[in-house]
Amino acid sequence: MLVTGKTFAKSAIFTPTNTNHPVKTNFIKAIACMVTLLVMAACSANKYAITNHTNAFSKGADISWLPQMEATGFKFRNAQGIEEDFFKILKDKGINTIRLRTWVNPSADKASGHCSKEETVAMALRAKKWGMRIMIDFHYSDTWADPGKQKKPKAWEGHDFSTLLNDVYTYTFGVMTALQKAGINPEWVQVGNETPGGMIYPEGSINNWPQLAQLINKGYDAIKAVSPQSKVILHLDQGNNNERFRWWFDKATTQKAKYDVIGLSYYPYWLKGSPDYTLSINDLAKNLNDMAARYNKEVMVVEVGGESAKPQNTYDMLVAVQQKVKLVPNNKGLGVLYWEPQGANSWSHYALSAWGDDGKPTKAMDAFLVK
Known part of the structure; x- marks a missing residue:
């Protein structure tokens, strides 16, 4: 319970009758100081509280395409075919976390643009209103950053x-300050997106x-300066490739790169031969x-997807992935996020969504309802 000056005064056992008495005066000053410190600590803790x-x-789910899809008139429908708020559909499918990519100076391109600081804040606010937890994914580029490309922003x-x-x-x-001013302190923040070859x-x-580190x-440091409790993620692709991960994170350790969580992508569709x-x-x-x-x-697993x-x-794969993450010892497996499940092929031309061209989620999304 928060202790305030008013509640403390009402409940104080000692009530001075002579406030000029030096002992009593010092006692009152000490109590006032203690109350002030408690209030300041509570306010500070609230400032950094994870949203x-x-x-x-x-x-x-990473749903960064959503604003563009809505702007182009794509209609989202629940399993019964009734048009409904997209966030409600996600929530009814068991989704409790939203991931948002953010680009430095993006274009207005329908599929490869948007995701500016302003749009990221607006999307985070929408997610917060639906009670979602939030992850921010810094690409440190004006567009896609992934194993094939890590192009630095033009302004840099x-x-x-x-x-x-x-x-x-x-x-x-x-970006972190803009989010905080809007009342958002992300639970997780990625420094870089799929960075097996580095970034920028x-x-x-x-x-x-040494420079990458x-x-x-x-x-x-910038993330922690604004939101100390946010967990920082470093993220690689090919989550099944232990040799790849050991080499990279051994180097990160040697070079004293700072992070809290190891993020993995897992897309069987893209794995050669399997x-x-x-x-x-x-x-x-x-x-x-x-x-x-x-x-x-x-x-x-910060990115996953199936056909x-x-x-x-895809449903079977998602159930299996969640089970494997939950079985990591000591509760160190935090969760599983689908990449752009709503990106229906008719809109995105992306084969690994979990949505139909009729606007309805496919059976794959039911995997998140499995306990």
Whole structure:
């Protein structure tokens, strides 16, 4: 319970009759000081409180395409075919977490633009209103950053490394501050998106790990300066590839890169020679367990997806992935997030959504209802 001056005065056992008495006066001053400190501490704790935090297993979705889909007239319908608020449909399917990518100076392109600071804040507010937990994904680019490309923002081109470090800190701090001013302190924040080769090329390439670690740490420091309780994620693709993860995180450890959670992508569809998830799911489990034990970190599948044309198979895969994450020892498996489940093929031309062209979620989304 918060102790305030009023409630304390009403409940105080000692009521002075002579406030000029030096002992009594000093006692009153000490009590007043203690109350002030308690109030300040409570206000400070509230400032940094994680938005909609819960200890429940995270069942989430990256839905950064949503504003564009709505703007182009795509209608979302529930399983009964009735048009409904998209967030309600997600919530009814068991989703409790929303992931949002953010780009520095994006274009207005329908599929490869948007996701500005302002749009990220607006989307986070919508998610908060529906009681969702929030993850922010800093790409540190004006568009897609992934294993194939990590192009630095145009505004940062030509900057020397010292200036680039300041760019990362200032930009990250600015987005986090804008979120906080809107009442949002994300539970998780990614520094970089799918960074097996590094980020912000060429300076942040794995060819120069000391510089990559410095860039990561600037992002980490900016996040913690605004929201100390937010957990920072470093994120690689091919979540079933233990050799890839060990090499990268061993380097991160040696170079003293700072982070709290190891994030993994898992897309059987893209794995060479093994699009059938049953051929790689046990490798995913082994890697999850190894990462948690080897680095003493929490782990999370921050991106997953399966073919929208094979909803039963995607459903089975999602159930299996959630089970594997939940089985990570010591409750270090935090959750599973689907990447753009609502990105129906007719709109996105993306084959791995969990939504039909009729506007309804496919059976795959029912996997998040499984206990």
